[in-house]
Amino acid sequence: MKMAWEPRLIVIACQWCTYQGADLAGSLRYSYPPTVHIVRVPCSGRVEPEFIAEALRRGADGVFIGGCHFGDCHYKEGNYKAIRRFKLFKRVATDLGIEPERIQLEWISGSEGKRFSEAMTEFDAKIRELGPNPLKGGAQ
Amino acid sequence: MSKPKLAYYLAGGCGGCDIAVVDLSEALVDVALQLDIVFWAPTVADVKYKDLEAMPDGSIDVGLFSGNVRNSEHEHIAKVLRQKCKVLIAFGICASCGGIKGLVNLHTTEQLLEKAYINTFSTDNPEKILPQTTVVVDGKYELTLPTLMDARALDQVVKVDYYIGGCPPYHEHIAKAFTALLSGQLPPPGSWITMGKAVCEVCDRNPVLKGKPKKLATEVKRTIDGAPSEDGCLLEEGYLCLGPVTQGDCGAKCPSANIPCRGCGGPIPGVKDFGLRAISAIASMLDNEELVDKIPDPVHLFYRYTLPSSFLGKRIKR
Ligand code: SF4
Ligand code: SF4
Ligand code: SF4
Numbered sequence: 001m002k003m004a005w006e007p008r009l010i011v012i013a014c015q016w017c018t019y020q021g022a023d024l025a026g027s028l029r030y031s032y033p034p035t036v037h038i039v040r041v042p043c044s045g046r047v048e049p050e051f052i053a054e055a056l057r058r059g060a061d062g063v064f065i066g067g068c069h070f071g072d073c074h075y076k077e078g079n080y081k082a083i084r085r086f087k088l089f090k091r092v093a094t095d096l097g098i099e100p101e102r103i104q105l106e107w108i109s110g111s112e113g114k115r116f117s118e119a120m121t122e123f124d125a126k127i128r129e130l131g132p133n134p135l136k137g138g139a140q
Numbered sequence: 141m142s143k144p145k146l147a148y149y150l151a152g153g154c155g156g157c158d159i160a161v162v163d164l165s166e167a168l169v170d171v172a173l174q175l176d177i178v179f180w181a182p183t184v185a186d187v188k189y190k191d192l193e194a195m196p197d198g199s200i201d202v203g204l205f206s207g208n209v210r211n212s213e214h215e216h217i218a219k220v221l222r223q224k225c226k227v228l229i230a231f232g233i234c235a236s237c238g239g240i241k242g243l244v245n246l247h248t249t250e251q252l253l254e255k256a257y258i259n260t261f262s263t264d265n266p267e268k269i270l271p272q273t274t275v276v277v278d279g280k281y282e283l284t285l286p287t288l289m290d291a292r293a294l295d296q297v298v299k300v301d302y303y304i305g306g307c308p309p310y311h312e313h314i315a316k317a318f319t320a321l322l323s324g325q326l327p328p329p330g331s332w333i334t335m336g337k338a339v340c341e342v343c344d345r346n347p348v349l350k351g352k353p354k355k356l357a358t359e360v361k362r363t364i365d366g367a368p369s370e371d372g373c374l375l376e377e378g379y380l381c382l383g384p385v386t387q388g389d390c391g392a393k394c395p396s397a398n399i400p401c402r403g404c405g406g407p408i409p410g411v412k413d414f415g416l417r418a419i420s421a422i423a424s425m426l427d428n429e430e431l432v433d434k435i436p437d438p439v440h441l442f443y444r445y446t447l448p449s450s451f452l453g454k455r456i457k458r
C-alpha cells in the first residue's frame with residue numbers, strides 16, 4: 001500500500017509579528033496542523049522570490065508568508081515591499097502553471113495567536129484539496 | 141608555438157551571435173590571424189560533423205557554442221564539443237540561459253508544430269502534414285530529422301567553463317573576451333566573462349550617478365506609451381527597465397536609444413535565476429502594489445532571455 005500523502009507547508013514568518021503569533025498560539029494551546037514548518041525571518045521584506053521558488057522547487061506543497069499589518073512594520077516599510085514582490089512573483093508562478101493557492105501571504109500580529117492557528121488550519125485544508133505539488137519528485 | 145585552435149557551433153540560435161563575431165571587422169582579422177579555426181558550423185567553414193568527431197579529444201583549445209540546445213542534434217554536438225575542447229564557452233544568452241528562443245518552453249511541441257505548420261495565416265497545408273523524424277523516399281532512402289526537445293541552456297547538457305551574455309554579445313565585449321582568452325587572463329572556471337557591472341552602473345540616465353536619489357515609479361508604461369525624457373531614468377518614468385539586474389557589457393545600449401533594458405546581458409554576478417531577481421528589483425521600484433497588476437505579461441518580461449535556466453525551466457503542463 002502507498003503511504004498516504006501528507007502536505008508539507010513552509011511558513012516564512014516575520015520575527016516581530018507572525019512568529020510571535022505562532023508562539024502565542026502555542027502558549028494558549030491553540031492547535032494547528034503538524035504539516036506546518038516555520039522559518040523565521042527578520043522581516044517579511046526579507047523574503048525574496050528566490051525563497052518561495054526554492055521551497056516550491058524542492059517540493060513544498062504550499063508556502064505561506066506572514067508579516068506585520070500595514071503601519072506595524074518594525075522597519076517601517078518592509079511589509080509594503082513584501083506584498084509588491086509577493087504579488088508579482090505569484091503572477092509569474094501562476095503563468096508558469098503553479099496553482100496560485102499554493103502561495104499565500106497574510107498579516108498576522110504577535111497578539112493574533114488564534115488567527116495564526118486558524119490561518120494554518122485553513123491553509124492545510126486548502127492544500128489537501130489541491131493535492132501534492134506537481135514539482136514534487138521533479139528536478140531537484 | 142602553434143596557434144590556438146578554435147571551434148564555433150550554432151545550435152538553437154538565430155545566427156546573430158555569428159554576425160556579432162564578424163562585426164569585430166578589423167579586430168576579427170587580427171584575432172583570426174592568431175587563431176586556427178578548425179570548425180565553424182553551419183555558417184562559416186565547410187567542416188563536417190564527422191571531421192569534428194574524428195579530431196582527438198581535448199585537441200581544440202576553445203569552443204564557442206551559440207544558441208540553446210533544442211533538439212537531439214544540438215545535444216549530440218554539445219557533447220562532442222565538450223570532449224574535443226579544453227575550454228567550452230556558452231556564447232550569447234541563448235547558450236548561457238536559453239535565450240529568447242527558450243520561450244518555446246511555455247508551449248508543448250504539439251502546440252508549436254500546429255501553430256507553425258497548420259494554423260498560421262500564411263500557411264497552406266490542407267493535408268495537415270507535420271515534420272517527421274524519419275521518412276523513406278522512393279521506398280529505399282531513409283531520411284531523418286533531429287527530435288525536438290524542451291529548450292535548454294548549454295550547462296543543462298554539458299559542463300560549461302565560461303559564459304558570455306548578450307543577444308548577441310556586444311562586439312566590443314567580444315573583442316575584450318578574445319583578448320582575455322588569447323592572453324590567458326580568464327576568471328575562475330564557471331564564471332561569466334563580464335566587466336561585472338550592471339547596466340544601471342554604466343547608464344547615462346542613472347540619477348544616482350549624477351548624485352540624485354532614484355525615485356519609485358508611480359505608473360507602469362509600455363514602450364509604446366508616450367516617449368521617455370531625454371536623460372531621465374526609464375524605470376522612474378514607468379518603463380520597466382531591467383538594467384538593475386542585468387550585466388552591462390553592452391554599455392547600456394538600449395536605454396541610450398530610449399528603450400528599456402530587457403535583460404539580454406544575463407544576470408549580474410551572484411544571481412542564479414534572472415527572472416526571480418528581476419521580479420524582486422522591479423517590485424521594489426514600484427510605488428504601490430496596485431502597479432503590480434498593471435504589468436502586462438510578466439513571464440515574457442522577466443524571463444524573456446532566461447526561461448530554460450529558471451527555477452521551473454518551463455510551464456507546467458497538465
Ligand atoms: S543570443 Fe540572440 S543573437 Fe545569439 S543566437 Fe541567440 S537569439 Fe541569436
Ligand atoms: S533602470 Fe534603466 S534607465 Fe534607469 S538607470 Fe538603470 S539602466 Fe538606466
Ligand atoms: S541594454 Fe539590456 S537588453 Fe539592451 S543590449 Fe544591453 S543588456 Fe541587452
